[in-house]
Amino acid sequence: MYSGLLTDKYELTMLSAALRAGTAERRSTFELFARRLPDGRRYGVVAGTGRFLEALPEFRFDDDACESLAEFLDRDTLGYLRDFRFRGDVDGYAEGELYFPNSPVLSVHGSFAECVLLETLALSIFNHDTAVASAAARMVSAAEGRPLMDMGSRRTHEQAAVAAARAAYIAGFAASSNLDAHRRYGVPTEGTSAHAFTLLHTGPDGPDEPAAFAAQVDALGVGTTLLVDTYDVSTGVDNAVAVAGTGLGAVRIDSGDLGVLARQVRAQLDRLGATGTRIVVSGDLDEFAVAGLRAEPVDSYGVGTSLVTGSGAPTANMVYKLVEVDGMPVEKRSARKESHGGRKAALRLSRPTGTITEEIVHPAGQPVESNDPSRVLTVPLARHGEAVADTDLSSARKLVASGLRSLPWEGLMLSHGDPAIHTTQIPARRP
Amino acid sequence: MYSGLLTDKYELTMLSAALRAGTAERRSTFELFARRLPDGRRYGVVAGTGRFLEALPEFRFDDDACESLAEFLDRDTLGYLRDFRFRGDVDGYAEGELYFPNSPVLSVHGSFAECVLLETLALSIFNHDTAVASAAARMVSAAEGRPLMDMGSRRTHEQAAVAAARAAYIAGFAASSNLDAHRRYGVPTEGTSAHAFTLLHTGPDGPDEPAAFAAQVDALGVGTTLLVDTYDVSTGVDNAVAVAGTGLGAVRIDSGDLGVLARQVRAQLDRLGATGTRIVVSGDLDEFAVAGLRAEPVDSYGVGTSLVTGSGAPTANMVYKLVEVDGMPVEKRSARKESHGGRKAALRLSRPTGTITEEIVHPAGQPVESNDPSRVLTVPLARHGEAVADTDLSSARKLVASGLRSLPWEGLMLSHGDPAIHTTQIPARRP
The missing domain is CATH 3.20.140.10 (nicotinate phosphoribosyltransferase)
Structure with missing residues (x-):
């Protein structure tokens, strides 16, 4: 070693x-x-x-x-x-x-x-x-108590990723996507789903987002986090609640104007009765973006590149x-x-x-x-x-x-x- | 692995x-x-x-x-x-x-x-x-044929350092300081000396740079590279040639205005008859600094931080x-x-x-x-x-x-x- x-x-x-x-x-x-x-x-x-x-x-x-x-x-x-x-x-x-x-x-x-x-x-x-850890601590203070998750393994050397997950956890991150960081250091892990999983559920008639969501909920339960921005966020949220019910754990938004989308999705979830469904945002977040989303109905943040590269x-x-x-x-x-x-x-x-x-x-x-x-x-x-x-x-x-x-x-x-x-x-x- | x-x-x-x-x-x-x-x-x-x-x-x-x-x-x-x-x-x-x-x-x-x-x-x-590799290639083209050496292991994760040495070599670097990159991938290694080695040779009467140089030349031969900027560059060069003779391989300058110092040191080495002694420069170099030294009598560059961090x-x-x-x-x-x-x-x-x-x-x-x-x-x-x-x-x-x-x-x-x-x-x- x-x-x-x-x-x-x-x-x-x-x-x-x-x-x-x-x-x-x-x-x-x-x-x-x-x-x-x-x-x-x-x-x-x-x-x-x-x-x-x-x-x-x-x-x-x-x-x-x-x-x-x-x-x-x-x-x-x-x-x-x-x-x-x-x-x-x-x-x-x-x-x-x-x-x-x-x-x-x-x-x-x-x-x-x-x-x-x-x-x-x-x-x-x-x-x-x-x-x-120094970059992570700035993100933690910017998040003002909302949980942060390290998703940066793919943006850095495969072994550095494990050490980065450990350092982020020390600095106050809630969890990491990195499985080896859990085995080696006991860092809690979390995971959602990728666009690839939704795309996998494509048939002769085209994309089938509900089938992807149903497969994920079937395997992981309604407490899972569904990724709703593969095709259209609004349709994605409708599909997510239709499949999982109002007990759905969370939805993740990974692209677009996260603040605007978070507000729209919150309103939509509430309208659908999924008032307890959380909103996870990710996609090129750094401490400034995390701070900028403080006023929005965001429940947790996934941070990748800027974390593992020390945010500058x-x-x-x-x-x-x-x-x-x-x-x-x-x-x-x-x-x-x-x-x-x-x-x-x-x-x-x-x-x-x-x-x-x-x-x-x-x-x-x-x-x-x-x-x-x-x-x-x-x-x-x-x-x-x-x-x-x-x-x-x-x-x-x-x-x-x-x-x-x-x-x-x-x-x-x-x-x-x-x-x-x-x-x-x-x-x-x-x- | x-x-x-x-x-x-x-x-x-x-x-x-x-x-x-x-x-x-x-x-x-x-x-x-x-x-x-x-x-x-x-x-x-x-x-x-x-x-x-x-x-x-x-x-x-x-x-x-x-x-x-x-x-x-x-x-x-x-x-x-x-x-x-x-x-x-x-x-x-x-x-x-x-x-x-x-x-x-x-x-x-x-x-x-x-x-x-x-x-x-x-x-x-x-x-x-x-x-x-992408950052390294810019440095290689900026150096216009002068050899570059990777000295960046200490600025990145210990395993990332090995991969970085390999990537830099692919991009055209001549060598790396990293020993594991040699064992695993056959990357040629080079090394000079650190200020610590000169400082080690301190006695009750104070610093003894000639003793440090003598110890290095005794162990590694006159072809070695002596680090001349621990105390005073001009005295360091005098000491280096006095100890190693005019056949000294190289001197390294790691601080100060590298362009000005390279010119002064070249003139001094030539005056002392060490016309074949090469000049290695290092210290926060990136592709722009490497290009900026093209007109100076620099024989090779040691690059660290900017290489292993992809130069931005x-x-x-x-x-x-x-x-x-x-x-x-x-x-x-x-x-x-x-x-x-x-x-x-x-x-x-x-x-x-x-x-x-x-x-x-x-x-x-x-x-x-x-x-x-x-x-x-x-x-x-x-x-x-x-x-x-x-x-x-x-x-x-x-x-x-x-x-x-x-x-x-x-x-x-x-x-x-x-x-x-x-x-x-x-x-x-x-x-």
């Missing part, structure tokens, strides 16, 4: 050079963080932590991998990799925590060798999952940087990419009402005093390579929900803006 | 309903195509065909999968899935072929049941791989539609989503010079006559569930290269525009 080959070649050539130079065992800390949020975003949602912790013990180099690596690696490095297993410690933000620019989302401690090998894996997992920000652009070697802070010097050396931790300040006001990133082991209520964000995630943090999705879901409640009101605005709170960085004291 | 669970729930509930209604075995054709190219793109590059064909025999439902599905599926449907294996036929465009709006990229023939089950898998693979178009937005049932053309009727029923094939017309002029999509089995030179695009890909097409990456690479040469000149412009050629759709004759 998580082969050691899911990484960049340079990590292994650096390992080779460090082993030969005798620097591979230096005690190191790497930190994973984002220098900035995606353009105009006001907050981000950390996701991927559970997948990363699950990957740690599996990230090994088996015979097959070593054979492939023997094309360019020396014998000593191959020997190191054959026995490799990450045995270091990891601290960081719990999955589902909000983050802001320079939040030390992950802090990985161990030998240079074992920490550098995790670079690509950690970044791949966090950059992907965080991008999806398909990667969280997190980086993984060496910040400390043998107790010494280190940092790249560059006018444009400022980083601050030294192992860090963070806490978040709030008003007594619970609204957050500031994040403080400080050198680890040098706690900060504050008169305001505060919460420590940096928690132990792994010790000696073993996960020690709760990786239950329901905990992460609760954390996102409480994080969204803690934002100042402008933090929930969908428009472009600055991060919702300021981050103060306290630099390491030089030894 | 390709579990049957990598799909949407509604495919299995549709299967259940179709089995019960007796319509599951109807002869069906589904087609995979894009209604339009991503905003402003002038062509697309088909990728994913090889991965899809490789997935066909592996897309099964094992005991573990069936156990998970038993939560909501009836016994008959589970029985069908236990024995399931796609045994239909697939026609379509060869991997690496250019495509345009409504090009019938894939045509899947079989029972409704077996074809509908492939929907999400096919779309996931093609939407992802095609998005990456992270999904190809292809759809998978039922177009024929028991020989009858079927189609959804909707003002905005026009589709044309019936199984289709395509050919591409060109001038005698080889420049393409038009694509013709016509009903399969009703060939089109033309006085212009033409090439048939629809080829057999699988028969009875077994791949029959060449899935060699080098063939796909050649096809992309010849496709780019065949475009009219405006087709290679990076600016927003219309598709490079017009597609003519000849509707099916109604029986």
Whole structure:
């Protein structure tokens, strides 16, 4: 599942050079963080932590991998990799925590060798999952309590789809269409029907929508969701209620002006007596479209493309940087990419009402005093390579929900803006 | 690898309903195509065909999968899935072929049941791989022969990264940093070094860049690529040549104004006598930045984020539609989503010079006559569930290269525009 080959070649050539130079065992800390949020975003949602912790013990180099690596690696490095297993410690933000620019989302401690090998894996997992969860949280807040369903599997890589379903669920989506996300992570699944099923019921006399609906209701019961826009929405709704009765679970509309159609369909359903039949809308929805439908009689949303592609920000652009070697802070010097050396931790300040006001990133082991209520964000995630943090999705879901409640009101605005709170960085004291 | 669970729930509930209604075995054709190219793109590059064909025999439902599905599926449907294996036929465009709006990229023939089950898998693979290959081809044409290297694994899901490396290679990238792409698909790998390796060589007296360079050259030889921008580029170049000598393979610059720095570094290397040392640039490059560096002394490009996220178009937005049932053309009727029923094939017309002029999509089995030179695009890909097409990456690479040469000149412009050629759709004759 998580082969050691899911990484960049340079990590292994650096390992080779460090082993030969005798620097591979230096005690190191790497930190994973984002220098900035995606353009105009006001907050981000950390996701991927559970997948990363699950990957740690599996990230090994088996015979097959070593054979492939023997094309360019020396014998000593191959020997190191054959026995490799990450045995270091990891601290960081719990999955589902909000983050802001320079939040030390992950802090990985161990030998240079074992920490550098995790670079690509950690970044791949966090950059992907965080991008999806961050977009999903905006949709969840835009939906104001109406359930959202992930239908995006088909718009992204087949394995990324599973991780996206997981990230969306963490962010507050109610369900996913992805079956493997249910098997692997227990994400609730939902499904409706496709135009293909209606089209399948075509005979010599042409389309037969009632036959398609009857077949679906026969197999799945009247609680099912019938797709009513294959031919004509109004006729589709008539056919749906005629076949399923007024106890029909829901109808789905997947095209056209969803707001106008939702109003027309609601009125039609009510006229037909199907007052309890819900309306599901889908079709190129993003957080703005979801917000735009708030005034309409929509009961739930199916979201695809914009969810799995991070709604304009398909990667969280997190980086993984060496910040400390043998107790010494280190940092790249560059006018444009400022980083601050030294192992860090963070806490978040709030008003007594619970609204957050500031994040403080400080050198680890040098706690900060504050008169305001505060919460420590940096928690132990792994010790000696073993996960020690709760990786239950329901905990992460609760954390996102409480994080969204803690934002100042402008933090929930969908428009472009600055991060919702300021981050103060306290630099390491030089030894 | 390709579990049957990598799909949407509604495919299995549709299967259940179709089995019960007796319509599951109807002869069906589904087609995979894009209604339009991503905003402003002038062509697309088909990728994913090889991965899809490789997935066909592996897309099964094992005991573990069936156990998970038993939560909501009836016994008959589970029985069908236990024995399931796609045994239909697939026609379509060869991997690496250019495509345009409504090009019938894939045509899947079989029972409704077996074809509908492939929907999400096919779309996931093609939407992802095609998005990456299409962006990559623009970078390749912008680089005008200078080699490009994929460094984007860390910016996308860890498994998507492997597929992205494969798609980029098909589109003409020279290599990837991704080691698993080499093992699985034979994609050539390259690697340089990270800032972390330079920072690792920090002692009580502070940073020691020469020690880092010496360790790298000692392990990897003077042909290696040294990263010179950790502290100061000019000092970095001096250190690099002092350590490796004038035979140094390359230096990499990863930050700052890459054009200005490339010129300064080239002059400095030449002054130092390292006239053969190449310059590799990286750092938030996309096709526009690659084109903008054409006049600079850059020898190769490392591209990350913009490659793996499709440079603004992270999904190809292809759809998978039922177009024929028991020989009858079927189609959804909707003002905005026009589709044309019936199984289709395509050919591409060109001038005698080889420049393409038009694509013709016509009903399969009703060939089109033309006085212009033409090439048939629809080829057999699988028969009875077994791949029959060449899935060699080098063939796909050649096809992309010849496709780019065949475009009219405006087709290679990076600016927003219309598709490079017009597609003519000849509707099916109604029986």
